[in-house]
Structures are given as structure tokens and as C-alpha cells.
Amino acid sequence: MSKPFLQIRGIRKEYGPVTAVHDVNLDVAQGEFLTFLGPSGSGKSTTLYILAGFEAPTRGDILLNGETLLSTPSHKRNIGMVFQRYTLFPHLTVGENIAFPLKVRRLPKAEIDAKVRDMLKLVRLEGFEDRKPAQMSGGQQQRVALARALAYDPPVLLMDEPLSALDKKLREEIQHEIRRIHQQTEVTILYVTHDQEEALRLSDRIAVFSKGVIDQIGTGPELYANPATRFVAEFIGDSDFLPCDLVTAANGKAEIALAGTTVIPNVPVHGKPVAGGKAALMLRPERLRLMRSAPGGATAVPVTISDITFLGNNIHVATETARGDALAVRLPFGHEAISSLSRGDSVWLGFDPASAHVFC
Amino acid sequence: MLSRTDARAPGSKAPAYRLRLTDFDLTLPALGLLVLFFVVPVAILLARSVSEPVPGLGNYAELLGSSTYLRIFANTFIVSGLVTLVSLLIGFPVAWALAIMPSRLASVVFAILLLSMWTNLLARTYAWMVLLQRTGVINKMLIALGLIDKPLPLVNNLTGVTIGMTYIMLPFIILPLYGVIRKIDPAILQAAALCGANRWQALVRVLLPLAMPGMAAGALMVFVMSLGYFVTPALLGGTANMMLAELIAQFVQSLVNWGMGGAAALVLLVVTLALYAVQLRFFGTDRMGGR
Amino acid sequence: MLLNFDRLGWWKLVLIGITLLTAAFLLLPILFIAALSFGSSQWLIFPPPGWTLKWYQELLADPRWLESAWTSFQIAIIVTVLSVLLGLVTSFGLTRGRFMFREALKALFLTPMILPVVVLAVALYAFFLQIGLNGTLTGFVISHLVLALPFSILSITNALEGFDKSIEDAAVLCGASPFEAKIRVTLPAISHGIFSAAIFSFLTSWDEVVVAIFMASPTLQTLPVKVWATLRQDLTPVVAAASTLLILLTVLLMVLVALVRKGLKS
Incomplete structure (x- = not known):
């Protein structure tokens, strides 16, 4: 691994007496596709939400390029995110949705227009810019959400089970799209899923979460051939x-x-x-x-x-x-x-x- | 503040973007308005019922010991009960029909319901004052049809109040009931038919029980609203057939007897709240009313 | 089969019959008043012996009618604005908050809607007499605001609960500040709820009679108070004319609502 790009240092999250995340440590390399795999309630989503800034950790720190992220509010973290549910702004068209992060950054109009075109091309939805979200399928909406999250060239893209609402065939199709887009943009992706097949198909490395702890981190073949815990053995393969x-x-x-x-x-x-x-x-x-x-x-x-x-x-x-x-x-x-x-x-x-x- | 924010360990810096205002703080202006101009005035009024003219329960003794006042209570309950019953009897078939009829026809009926609900209450009551008067259209029609010889006294009595109130309350029972019936899966009634139930059995044993929560909630709402209704009884009922809300107004306005006014108001409040408590207990926090 | 319209057989005719009769029962009095307002009979004889506009002339010639209508309109507009603003702020607190007694607080906010208005009217009357707000515009606004706020909170809370908070979160991650995200994303998305809140608040104030009867002074009265006072004296056809104008306003409001709903959908 090259020098650590994103470092998660001893992150802990307690909700009253319940500890959702137990002192998680993790280094992510630039351009890496890292998946948090685990059942629901294993702390993977909470960790992602701490990265996004929607939850404050009880303890620990997150460093991006060596600097702490925690003192930066969500809207200034410059992080992209695709959510589990469809989160396109319902009153805006596809084009306006993708332009939204650029408009709040007060970029010149010509630049915004050019970027929106690039992004639509990236997710292969050219010609859809004037559609309203309600007129699109779930798969298309998630692709627009991906375009919107990438429009401002974030250093890190968070994806929280973005395909869980889609059926199996569509899911596989969009998994390919995500792989292609990852290769094309070289953005660092942190991906949350409970689907081992999805994790194996997409990721460079997988962090297996269980009860708030990372049981093991490694490539798919490593986890399969050498599971460190019974839980990992059960979850992978x-x-x-x-x-x-x-x-x-x-x-x-x-x-x-x-x-x-x-x-x-x-x-x-x-x-x-x-x-x-x-x-x-x-x-x-x-x-x-x-x-x-x-x-x-x-x-x-x-x-x-x-x-x-x-x-x-x-x-x-x-x-x-x-x-x-x-x-x-x-x-x-x-x-x-x-x-x-x-x-x-x-x-x-x-x-x-x-x-x-x-x-x- | 009473509110709890995310537990944060001492020393860890709260992110700067968090407003100092918590969610609870956002409710404070409305809470202030409500306490100052709702809770406090009502409390003062109720307090006066036990302090004026002399401290004690004298007002309540007078209110509950006099046949005049007891008749007013009886009037109020009888009219409210009748209005509720008639509204239910008409409302159930209408709500049922609305739930299944072609949407084009249903939307016309809905437009009429809405028009009726949104039309000024006084305008509607005025219409019934005119329609029900001795020389009004209804008496004339009944005479023309040969059903009666001389005009019936339809207004300035409880008949008029019941008709006028039913007119006003009907939409309040039809709309929630429509919502409930609409949510029943038609497959359940198909299953009932396959189980061998004929229509009457399906109606009595399946549809009505499934619609019951809606009927009960709607009926209770109409009953409670009727108990405290002021305008329609005052205009259609006449002075001889007073209802509770009028009595309260009269104590305060004409008799300037705040003690008795407060006592009557407390009786109305207690009955109302008790009935809502029953509803909450048996039917959960189903949405209450709306217009 | 009871919920399948085409398979109801003769029951269908009975249901339709009851429904149409009920619709007629609800509609005819309104049409009847509109017709009478153009009738020439002082005694409201129906069908009218002739047609006239004189009741409308009488109505418009009397400055007290116009003044009370103007007063009502002013109060209703102020109440609508305050009710929507306060409703918005409160609903955000109630929907997003995770504090103790949240449900109890919500119930408290809705109580003015379900309690008998006459109790509030009498209580506020006594209270305002003491603090000198009786017969003032402020007094009217406050009392109508207490009555309108529950409808506003109910409409906006419903809309907010149906709105996925993740969408607002997405806007924040896109770089919008939490406040900007609410203005640019959440408010447009719940505009139907805000619109209902405005309509309900307006109607609540505009049609309110009971509190207004107590609150009114010889110099300041709302339109419903004027109608009420007139009706207490006699059944003049001028009230039919006033009622017809009010019905017309209702129809306009319904058309507006239908148009806005359509606009919001597309």
C-alpha cells in the first residue's frame, strides 16, 4: 500500500449503553475500492455515517491526507455519497440534480453545464437531463445519484448499500457500471453492503464487520482461503x-x-x-x-x-x-x-x- | 434545555456547523403561544368555577342540581347521539360506495363533499334556517305532496338542530371512513366469498368489523364535536332548546356569571377529554379529524 | 366481492342511490342560497316570484359589510403567514427531534383542534378583558392563530414525515449548509404540506365565528360576526347575497387548490 490516504483511528460510537462501533482502525489507500461487509447492526453503516459527518464519534479520529476530518462539517467535507434509498431531489430535473453541488459551490454556469454533460456521459444517461426523478427507474435514479456525488470530484465516495432496493439482474448490471466508473475516475470508494457476492465482485479489499468490530480485512481470495474467524468463514463463501x-x-x-x-x-x-x-x-x-x-x-x-x-x-x-x-x-x-x-x-x-x- | 443531543465525550469538539438550537428549542415559540393563550386562560376560567362568587363547589352543585341545567345536558347528549347515529347510517354506505365506485364519479362526489365542508358555516346554517322555516321549501313540498296539512315546526327546536348538525357532520364521518375502507384489501372479501359467506355474512362478519375502527373513530369525533357545537344550535335551536355550548356563552355574555360559566366549561371539557381518552385507549392514535 | 364495484349486483344500485341522495343533500342547500340571493322576495319565497340584484346592491352599499370583510381578510392573511411560519419551525422540531415527551408535546399542539371552541372563546375572552386585548386586531390574530396552528402543524408534520431525511443529508454532502439544504431541497419537497397548511389556516380564521363573537367590539368585527349579528335579527336576503359571495370564494379556493395540486404533481 502507498502512504495512507484515509486513516480511521480508533473510532468508537456509543448510543447510551449500546456500543455500535468498537475502536475501528483502518487505512485506505488512494483510489482503493474498500467494502464494509457485514450483517445489519454490525456497525458498518454507522462507521460510514461518521465519515460523512452525520454522526459524531464518541472517540477516535479520521484523517484525510493526514488532517482530521472531524472538525469539518458535513457540507464542507467535500465527500460524495450515494444512499441506500433514492435521494434525488424530487423537484429538480436530472440535470439540475447533478448541477446542485456545483451551484452551491457557485461555479460559473458554463463550467456547470460542461460538468453535467460529462457526468451524464459517465453514467450513460445522456439525453435524460430534463427528466424528473419520478419518471425514472430505480436503477437510473441511483446512476444519477452517483453522477451527482461525483460531479464535484470528491476525494472519497461513500456508498451505503446503494443497490439494495434493486432486483438481482439490475443489481449486477449496475455493479458493472460502478466498477467501470471506479476504474475511469480512480476515486477512492468506501462501499457498504451485506451481500458477499456484491462485495467480492466490486472490491479491492473487504473489511468484514461483526458486532461493531472489524473481524478481518483482506482481498476476497484472502478472506475465502484464510478466514480469521468463524464469522468470516460463514460470511464469505x-x-x-x-x-x-x-x-x-x-x-x-x-x-x-x-x-x-x-x-x-x-x-x-x-x-x-x-x-x-x-x-x-x-x-x-x-x-x-x-x-x-x-x-x-x-x-x-x-x-x-x-x-x-x-x-x-x-x-x-x-x-x-x-x-x-x-x-x-x-x-x-x-x-x-x-x-x-x-x-x-x-x-x-x-x-x-x-x-x-x-x-x- | 430538556433535550438530549448526541452523547459526545468530553473534550471531543462539537462540529461547528451544529446550530446551538436543538430540535426541542424549535418548538418553544409555538409552545409559548399555546401556554400563554390556551393553557393559562383555560386554567384561569376553570379556577374561577371554584372561586366565584365564593370559594367552593357551589357552582357545580347548582349546575348539576337544577332540572333546567340537567335538561340542557340531556338535550346536548340526545342531539349529539342522534346526529352521530344518523351520520353513521348515511356515512357508511356513502364511504363504501366512494371507495369502490369509478373514480370519475367519485371525484364529483368528493368535490361536493369538499364544497360543503369549506363553505362558510354560517352560510350553510342560514340555508337551513330558510329551508326549514314554516313557509320554507320543505314544508311547502310536504304539503304539496299531501303528506301533511299544515306546516311542521322544523326550526327553533331540536329537529332543526339535528338536521342542521347532521348536514355539517356528515363529511367528518365519510372522509375518515372512506380512508379505512379504501385500505381494506378486496382479496379479503373474495376469500370470504370462497369460504362460503354470502353477501350479508360477508358484510356483517368481514366488511363491518374491518371498518369498525374507522366507524368508531369517526363516530366519536362527530359526537364530541356535536357536544361542544355552538353556532348551529344557537341559530336553529331557539332559546327554549339550549345546548351546552350556548349555556356557557350565556353565563358569560348575558349573565356575566364567570363561576357558572367556568363550571359548565369544565363539564364540557371533562366529557370531551374522557371520550378522547376512550378513543386513544381502544383505537390508538389514529389521526384525529382534519377538516 | 363487496369491494368490487362491478360484481355488487343490485346492491350497487342501492349504494349509488344513497350516495347520490347524500350528495344532493349536501349540494342543494348551497345552490338554494345562491338562487335565493337573486330572488326578489323579501320573505325568501322559493321559487322566487322574480329576479333581482338589489340584495347585492344593498350589501355593497353598506360600508359595515365591506369593513368587516376587509377586517376578516386582514386577520386571515396575518394568521396564515404566522401559522405557516410557526408551523414550519415547530414541525421540524417535532419531526426531527429525539427528545423526551415528544409525543405528548405533539398531542398538546393538536388539542386546540379537538377541544370545543366555545371553551377557548370564553377563556380567551376573560383573559383578553384583563390584559386589554379584547376588540383589537392583535386579539383576533392571537386567538385565530391558536385555532389555526394545529392544522398547520398537522399538515406540515405529515409532509415532513413522508419526506426522506436522506435527501436533505444528500444535499448537505453535496456542499449545501444545513440551512441552505432545508431551503433549497426540503421546503420545495414538502410544498404540498405547506400549501395545505396555508389553506387550512386561512379558512380557519376566515370562517371562525365563535371566538370572534366574543372578541368583537362595536368598531372591530369580522365578516362572520356581521353575518351572525344580522341573522340574530332577521332572515334578510342580504345574508343570502353575502353567503353566495362566500360560496363563490370557496369555489375559487377549491379551483386554486386543484390547480396547485396539479402544478405540484407535474
Whole structure:
């Protein structure tokens, strides 16, 4: 990373007895696309609102280019923002909406007109400048909102679940637009969403929020391959969890016992491992191998198939261990399971211990 | 100030753009107006009911112990009850029809409702004074139709008051009821039909219960408004058939008896507030009235 | 099927019948007065034996009618302006505020609307007698303002509650100061509520009779007081003429409202 462009330093937000954000620290590089991912109430939106200046933090500081932002009121922060709900000014046309931030900055008219044209071109809505917001679709409105937020060349653009009101197909279409616009403008974007797919598709890095804390920051592949907490493992990608016993742990690797007997060495371990304690083994459904008979040498768990669901490009097989723990497996379309397996069959699920994780 | 702003740790600087005024402060001018020119005068008036001419509850004893005054209370309740009942009986079918009829026709009826509501109260009352008088159009029509031989006394009595008040109150029941019926999903009545309910059963067991909150709220509003109505009873009722609001005015204006005036005002206030409390208790803070 | 107009069968005819009768009941007295105001009969005989404009001439020749109308108009305009301004400020406080007793305060602001006017009239009369505001323009304005303010607060609060605060926030992030954002974005967006507040406030003051009867002095009376005083004496057709002009004003106001609503929509 180059020198920190935007620094979030120990930001904490308390509402009476409730702490919404716990001492969040974060550095953002210039031009980066960083996503705050987390369920509702995890503090991601509150952090964004503190950046926008709509909420004052209880503690902590935010630095932009080394200078604090907190003493600057919202309207002088020069930050762009696209909201979750449609926030176009209903009484103004599209063109007037985009011109609004330029007019309040008292720019000359010719400059405003030129900028409005540029922005409409950027979001591919040329010819719409005289429409009223009510005459446009939700997707179009959010694109205008994006144009309005970028019209004054803000150093940072905040986006608060801007696509959550749109349907899936439109959402994907606008995700592409946002990516393109990010590449074109090189603006630093902080994006809030609860949709992991959206986060993975758009971001350079993702900060996973849980209960007011950032659990982990990293690129999508990093979070998927090396989740730091069980929460991150559950939130990024699909995951199976099996209860297990920790035998020994050293140097980030653990030896575990499954169902009391099967001992598996060399599994990456997270949290605070205590020898002899309880833990959870995390497996990715798409990385499990389904085998009809006990494998020689390979690590595997015996299970019974409880359901098989065809899902288009893949097949979802629900299984159960002898102790009653559920394990889901995802197989590519064309796998023998579709024809030769049925409910009640006993099979083995094999996995590579190095790609599994243990959370304590 | 009583208001709470965002909790901010000591030492952290409040952003400069925040006005010193809190949201609560914004309500202070109106609050001041209301306290000075509403709460205080009403309180003084009520206080006078127990202090004039001599301290004590003498005014209330007189008010509630005299058959003259009790008759006025009875008149007030009977007329208000009748007006409410008639308004409901007419208002429900009209609101129902308005909710489902073609919008073009409905908008004509709405325009008439609005015209009637917005026309000066005195002009409307005047119309009924003329219409209901002995030589008025209604008596003439009834005679012409052979229904009666000599003119009915329709004005300067409670009949006139009831007709005139119903005329004024009808829109106040139709509009809220329309809103309630409008919000009922027609699919619910389709479901009722599929469940085997015939029309009467669907009306009595589904539509009416669903419209009940609106009917109750509207009825209560009309009843309470009627209790304290002054102008129409005074003009259509005549001196022999006084209602409570007139009594209060008379105590103050002609008799200059502030003690009795205050006592009568308190009775009216207590009844009104009690009825609103009932409404709030059973039907929540549904919007109250509007014009 | 009870809520499907086309499938009501003969019930439909009954409902329509009741509705049209009710509409006639509401409309005919108003038309009747308008017709009588042009009738030549001093005794308001209907149908009139002949047609005349003399009641209008009599009305316009009497300076007291015009004076009272002018007084009413002045009071109503001042009340409208104050009521809308005060309503705006108060509604912002009530809608945006997160203070204790907010709901109770809101209820208090609406009470003058639901309490019997006669109580307020008598109470204010006594109060104004003591502080010397009886029979003054100020007295009229204050008492009508107390009555009009609830309607103003109700209309504007409704509009503000329906307005997404994020839109104002967006304007602030765009660089408008909080005050500028309210003026340039929020007020235009809630203009329908402000307009209703103005109309209701105007009508409340313009039509107000009860308080005015107590507040009036021989030298200062509003139009409703003049009508009231005249009616207490006799049923002169001059009142029919005055009423017809008032009805005309109502129609004009309704047309204005319809036009403004249309304008606000597009």
C-alpha cells in the first residue's frame, strides 16, 4: 500500500449503553475500492455515517491526507455519497440534480453545464437531463445519484448499500457500471453492503464487520482461503462446521479428533487453541470429495445422504454424520451423484486438511 | 434545555456547523403561544368555577342540581347521539360506495363533499334556517305532496338542530371512513366469498368489523364535536332548546356569571377529554379529524 | 366481492342511490342560497316570484359589510403567514427531534383542534378583558392563530414525515449548509404540506365565528360576526347575497387548490 490516504483511528460510537462501533482502525489507500461487509447492526453503516459527518464519534479520529476530518462539517467535507434509498431531489430535473453541488459551490454556469454533460456521459444517461426523478427507474435514479456525488470530484465516495432496493439482474448490471466508473475516475470508494457476492465482485479489499468490530480485512481470495474467524468463514463463501476436539496445537497448526476417533493432523487453527478443548472444523462444501467407499490414506468422514437438490450448474447434497451433524456438499453438474446416488446411501466425504480450518 | 443531543465525550469538539438550537428549542415559540393563550386562560376560567362568587363547589352543585341545567345536558347528549347515529347510517354506505365506485364519479362526489365542508358555516346554517322555516321549501313540498296539512315546526327546536348538525357532520364521518375502507384489501372479501359467506355474512362478519375502527373513530369525533357545537344550535335551536355550548356563552355574555360559566366549561371539557381518552385507549392514535 | 364495484349486483344500485341522495343533500342547500340571493322576495319565497340584484346592491352599499370583510381578510392573511411560519419551525422540531415527551408535546399542539371552541372563546375572552386585548386586531390574530396552528402543524408534520431525511443529508454532502439544504431541497419537497397548511389556516380564521363573537367590539368585527349579528335579527336576503359571495370564494379556493395540486404533481 502507498502512504495512507484515509486513516480511521480508533473510532468508537456509543448510543447510551449500546456500543455500535468498537475502536475501528483502518487505512485506505488512494483510489482503493474498500467494502464494509457485514450483517445489519454490525456497525458498518454507522462507521460510514461518521465519515460523512452525520454522526459524531464518541472517540477516535479520521484523517484525510493526514488532517482530521472531524472538525469539518458535513457540507464542507467535500465527500460524495450515494444512499441506500433514492435521494434525488424530487423537484429538480436530472440535470439540475447533478448541477446542485456545483451551484452551491457557485461555479460559473458554463463550467456547470460542461460538468453535467460529462457526468451524464459517465453514467450513460445522456439525453435524460430534463427528466424528473419520478419518471425514472430505480436503477437510473441511483446512476444519477452517483453522477451527482461525483460531479464535484470528491476525494472519497461513500456508498451505503446503494443497490439494495434493486432486483438481482439490475443489481449486477449496475455493479458493472460502478466498477467501470471506479476504474475511469480512480476515486477512492468506501462501499457498504451485506451481500458477499456484491462485495467480492466490486472490491479491492473487504473489511468484514461483526458486532461493531472489524473481524478481518483482506482481498476476497484472502478472506475465502484464510478466514480469521468463524464469522468470516460463514460470511464469505459457504461453509460446513463439524464439532471436534483439539488434541494439540502449535505454530498455527492443530491436531484434532473427529467423533472422538479419527485423528487429523496439520489443520490451520484460529482463535485461542487449548489442548483438549472443543473446537469447530470448517470445510468448504465445494471442496469436499464424495466417495462411495472408505478411502485408503485420505482424510474422510463417513456420512449418510439426506437430500439431493439439483441447482442448475451444480448439485447440492445434504448429508449427515453418524452423530447427526449436517454437512453440505456441492458437486459440479454431471457428477455421478445425480444418477447413481439416492437418499439414505452411505458415502465418504474426503478433504485436504491443509485447506480446512479449525476455530476455537 | 430538556433535550438530549448526541452523547459526545468530553473534550471531543462539537462540529461547528451544529446550530446551538436543538430540535426541542424549535418548538418553544409555538409552545409559548399555546401556554400563554390556551393553557393559562383555560386554567384561569376553570379556577374561577371554584372561586366565584365564593370559594367552593357551589357552582357545580347548582349546575348539576337544577332540572333546567340537567335538561340542557340531556338535550346536548340526545342531539349529539342522534346526529352521530344518523351520520353513521348515511356515512357508511356513502364511504363504501366512494371507495369502490369509478373514480370519475367519485371525484364529483368528493368535490361536493369538499364544497360543503369549506363553505362558510354560517352560510350553510342560514340555508337551513330558510329551508326549514314554516313557509320554507320543505314544508311547502310536504304539503304539496299531501303528506301533511299544515306546516311542521322544523326550526327553533331540536329537529332543526339535528338536521342542521347532521348536514355539517356528515363529511367528518365519510372522509375518515372512506380512508379505512379504501385500505381494506378486496382479496379479503373474495376469500370470504370462497369460504362460503354470502353477501350479508360477508358484510356483517368481514366488511363491518374491518371498518369498525374507522366507524368508531369517526363516530366519536362527530359526537364530541356535536357536544361542544355552538353556532348551529344557537341559530336553529331557539332559546327554549339550549345546548351546552350556548349555556356557557350565556353565563358569560348575558349573565356575566364567570363561576357558572367556568363550571359548565369544565363539564364540557371533562366529557370531551374522557371520550378522547376512550378513543386513544381502544383505537390508538389514529389521526384525529382534519377538516 | 363487496369491494368490487362491478360484481355488487343490485346492491350497487342501492349504494349509488344513497350516495347520490347524500350528495344532493349536501349540494342543494348551497345552490338554494345562491338562487335565493337573486330572488326578489323579501320573505325568501322559493321559487322566487322574480329576479333581482338589489340584495347585492344593498350589501355593497353598506360600508359595515365591506369593513368587516376587509377586517376578516386582514386577520386571515396575518394568521396564515404566522401559522405557516410557526408551523414550519415547530414541525421540524417535532419531526426531527429525539427528545423526551415528544409525543405528548405533539398531542398538546393538536388539542386546540379537538377541544370545543366555545371553551377557548370564553377563556380567551376573560383573559383578553384583563390584559386589554379584547376588540383589537392583535386579539383576533392571537386567538385565530391558536385555532389555526394545529392544522398547520398537522399538515406540515405529515409532509415532513413522508419526506426522506436522506435527501436533505444528500444535499448537505453535496456542499449545501444545513440551512441552505432545508431551503433549497426540503421546503420545495414538502410544498404540498405547506400549501395545505396555508389553506387550512386561512379558512380557519376566515370562517371562525365563535371566538370572534366574543372578541368583537362595536368598531372591530369580522365578516362572520356581521353575518351572525344580522341573522340574530332577521332572515334578510342580504345574508343570502353575502353567503353566495362566500360560496363563490370557496369555489375559487377549491379551483386554486386543484390547480396547485396539479402544478405540484407535474
